[in-house]
Amino acid sequence: MPRAKLTIDIPNETWIGDVSAQHPELRFEVVTAMPGENTGIALVRLDAAQPLPIITEIRDRDDIDELELLWKYEDEALLQIQSSNPLLLLPVWRSGVPLTTPFEIQDKQATWEMTTSNSRLSRLRSQLDDFGIGFSIDYVRDIDTSQADQLLTDRQQEVLSKAVTEGYYRAPREATLGDVADSLDIANATCSDVLHRAEGHIIHWFIDEHLEVGSTME
Structure with missing residues (x-):
């Protein structure tokens, strides 16, 4: 059973990819996420010098169905976001691979870690290719006794x-x-x-x- 770490290129057509591209200094931490076929819900911690303008920018996007500010303190904010375009999480959902959370996103790249079966990891790679999502494999290590x-x-x-x-x-x-x-x-x-x-x-x-x-x- 392998343990793997992947670096994922965030698609521009997603809200987090677009915002991350425009503000490469921002750091997002996806605390937890629930993907589905037509929607995705996530708790996202935002690290920014001025969080409120970024939050407004995210809220105004067409692919954001709902955004709730759960708390804010100085340069950090915790958001609950529902998006109608969960493209980033669809390969995970369809391949049945559980991601280790939280994971970070910065400058249009996410770091994913997972422990799963060889067949599901292979399925995830195929799904990422099918969706045109670029990725690199940092490592795949077998876990033995x-x-x-x-x-x-x-x-x-x-x-x-x-x-x-x-x-x-x-x-x-x-x-x-x-x-x-x-x-x-x-x-x-x-x-x-x-x-x-x-x-x-x-x-x-x-x-x-x-x-x-x-x-x-x-």
């Missing part, structure tokens, strides 16, 4: 490592969830949530890499 820790954040690795050390995963169990939480000086609920997410990442990686999901359902 020795690299499984790359699936986890530093915090998830810390909590999981502590749980193993304390004996939380031994049979019979030598430490409770509360013991692990106390050793890290965090709440039980926080410890449980971090472990659950880490376990989920590892389980899904193992299934994708080593098992055929269809056969496990028979």
Whole structure:
């Protein structure tokens, strides 16, 4: 299962490509995005010396259905934007590849990172070509058993490592969830949530890499 990083050329015909081309110093951070066939909704953080004129410029575009200013502080603003032209996200949506968010856009280029199957990554490349969206591949790295820790954040690795050390995963169990939480000086609920997410990442990686999901359902 590969982990990939791509640099994407933002099409001019999208609002963010056009605005980024006119203001190459601007930095956009797409916090999260929900693409669809005919519309796309995204939370976008804008870094600009004067955000308000840029926000007005974006709001006045024909392909912007709705723009809400969620907050603004000095040179930063968080926007919720609904666009009728989600061209940038259509290849992702159609190929079924989950992007790692947030990702940045500056000077008409986006940096995408993803962990997916070889078939879906190949599908994404085909979709980008079909839509005429230029891209370059910074790297594609296979994740094997020795690299499984790359699936986890530093915090998830810390909590999981502590749980193993304390004996939380031994049979019979030598430490409770509360013991692990106390050793890290965090709440039980926080410890449980971090472990659950880490376990989920590892389980899904193992299934994708080593098992055929269809056969496990028979």
